[in-house]
Amino acid sequence: MAELKVSFTLGERDLKHFRRVMAKAIDVANPEKEKEVTAAAVALIEKARAAEPPDYVRERLDRLERIVAMSYDDEWKIPEVVRRRVMAALSYLTEPDDIIPDTVPGLGFLDDAIMIELVSHELRHELDGYVDFCEFRLREDKRVYHPQGRITRDRALAKKRKDLRTRIGTREKAATEKTGKPFRLW
DSSP: OOOOOOOOOOOHHHHHHHHHHHHHHHHHOOGGGHHHHHHHHHHHHHHHHHTOOOHHHHHHHHHHHHHHHHHHOTTTOOOHHHHHHHHHHHHHHTOSOOSSOTTSTTTTTHHHHHHHHHHHHHTHHHHHHHHHHHHHHHHHHHOSSOTTSSOOHHHHHHHHHHHHHHHHHHHHHHHHHHHSSOOOOO
């Protein structure tokens, strides 16, 4: 099967557009509607997968599933500032009025995929930490006992979460120092 790689660069003007859209989503995002927004995001994922989208979109849907899972994972406990960003992103993605209507065959979810790409880029350190946390938790859940002695599963998860939070902070600081400013969609 032949492949065709298409790439494009979002310039500052393009990013301003997505930032404006995200700012609007932040204004609309409401903590009381968190469950509703999360449920709408899950419905969007199911709808998009049912439309058999291109691989590019499918890969972004996998990331969106991880973002949604991270948002309601009580053991991960995302910081409030990250939770607000995630809810704003999910609010935008679940809005029925977006740039390309979702009903357009082959392209309907492209604008959503772009937004997912931008959001996952901004949250990349948090998402990497979450993946590591989930893998650690899975290993802990398979243990019959803790070789550390009296340390319980919850204490082991708390320590891992704390270590990962430190790592996330270090990576975000290094990325900011490298570029001179953090990439912020919102």
